[in-house]
Amino acid sequence: MKITHLELFHISVPFAEPYHLSKIYGTQHNAHAVILKLHTDEGLFGLGEADPMMPFTDETPQTVMAVTRDAIAPLLIGRDPVQIAMLESALDQAIHGNLTARGAVNMALYDILGKANNMPVRTLIGGLRHSKLPLLGGVGSGTPEETIAVIETQIETGCQCFMIKMGALPIADEIKRMLAVKERFGNQINIIIDANQGWEVAEALEFIDGINSCRPDLIEQPIRRWDMNGLKRIHDMSPYPLSADESLATIQDAAMLIREQAVDVFSIKVSKNGGIDKSKLIAQMAEAFGLKCLMNSMLEFGITQEASLQLGCTLLNLLDSGHAYGSVLRMSDDITDFGENISKSVVTVPSLPGLGVTLNDEKLEKYTRDYLKIDQSLI
Ligand SMILES: [Mg+2]
Structure with a gap:
């Protein structure tokens, strides 16, 4: 061929x-x-x-x-x-x-x-470890009331783990959002905070200090992607696990993050990380050093989502939380049939040949x- x-x-x-x-x-x-x-x-x-x-x-x-x-x-x-x-x-x-x-x-x-x-594809790269994975709900920036309303809507579909986007508002307002969510939902849901590089080190520490006992399950990429020292400082001072997303593009980035002991979790995205092979290598490096992986997504359509699912379902060291397979639900339309794999906030791995997605x-x-x-x- x-x-x-x-x-x-x-x-x-x-x-x-x-x-x-x-x-x-x-x-x-x-x-x-x-x-x-x-x-x-x-x-x-x-x-x-x-x-x-x-x-x-x-x-x-x-x-x-x-x-x-x-x-x-x-x-x-x-x-x-x-x-x-x-x-x-x-x-x-x-x-x-x-x-x-x-x-x-x-x-x-x-x-x-x-x-x-x-x-x-998952059979070709090691075989199935998970036939289903829970979805991670995405919550954009907004007021405390808007944040709670988005979470309530997604809880109705069965979602129990949410990534709340931060990094757009003053830290005092982000703390208020977190406190309001915790007050409304308590321990009913799992929360990942993703600041998408929007904070300075001092702001990240102010947030961590300000949320007191409102324990998020994870804080992702609080500061700019190139600031390894800053990431390490936050990691050393934070009682909550920290993940790298923007800071983790290449295999060499993964090696440096491991060497510096800067994070606890790798946020893996098959498109961002250069495909299935490179993403799998990064996940296995994480496994070898005791780090967990969050299968995350860019603003992506069904082909990348399916490639990510084919990999994610083979991994041993997945984070015990939801994973980002709901990207197409955010779109007004998809160009594939990937959404058919999703029901009640759970994604099921298809058994079709190849990626198993139809355009x-x-x-x-x-x-x-x-x-x-x-x-x-x-x-
Ligand atoms: Mg992220």
């Missing part, structure tokens, strides 16, 4: 409601992604998805398309797609960074491998802003 050509679709889909994040990212109205169809000479094609987001990933849909055309496709066309390790090595040698572009390719290679062997071509066309076909003539 040989790779013949690639198709890239930059899609943009509005959120059902605007999503208020930290001051670093502001309010998001649309989710953007680049969908990859990786074609072979046997008529089989693999699906991949890149979920770039400035300034989180240092990539945009346009850079994903350009890097794929200029640097990635020339190393893929004419090659055997099932030789994933060799292709990854060749790409690693030629390309630094661009992890969401790399992730889309890695997902598509595994989709082809699974379809060619009539096996789900809706009509919806893909409807939401495509930009299209690029890359074949031998373009490289």
Whole structure:
């Protein structure tokens, strides 16, 4: 089998409601992604998805398309797609960074491998450890009343673990939100606080001090991603577990976070971390050093979500909480059937070959802003 050509679709889909994040990212109205169809000479094609987001990933849909055309496709066309390790090595040698572009390719290679062997990807990477996972509910920034209302709505669907977005408001207001949520729900729910880089070290410590006995289960990425010393200081002073999301992009980032003992949990995202292989390696590094993994998500669609689920269901060291497989529920529409795996705030792992996700071509066309076909003539 040989790779013949690639198709890239930059899609943009509005959120059902605007999503208020930290001051670093502001309010998001649309989710953007680049969908990859990786074609072979046997008529089989693999699906991949890149979920770039400035300034989180240092990539945009346009850079994903350009890097794929200029640097990635020339190393893929004419090659055997099932030789994933060799292709990854060749790409690693030629390309630094661009992890969401790399992730889309890695997902598509595994989709082809699974379809060619009539096996789900999770069987190819170790086999099932969890057939179902509980969903992590997402709660955007807002007033205490708005925060409680969003949580109440999701509790009705069976959700019991929530990621509350912070980092947009003054610390005194974020403390009030936390106290109000705890007063309303007590220990009925699990809470992860994600400040998405929105705080300074002193603000993070002020928050931790101010919430007193309102114990969150986890605090994620309170400060800017490059501030390893700051992360370590917060970790040393916090009675609550700390996780790295934006600080954890590459395998080398994982090694440094482990070496510095800066966090307790790795927030893994298959697109952000460069695909299934790199994400799995990061998860296994965490396992070896006694860290847990939160299967998290960018603002992503069903292909990345499915790739993440195929990996997450094989891992031993998952955090005992919800995991972020509800990204498509935030959208006004999805271009895949991933949502059919979700019922009552639980996601069930499908048994179909490959990634096990189906693309809706009509919806893909409807939401495509930009299209690029890359074949031998373009490289
Ligand atoms: Mg996060």
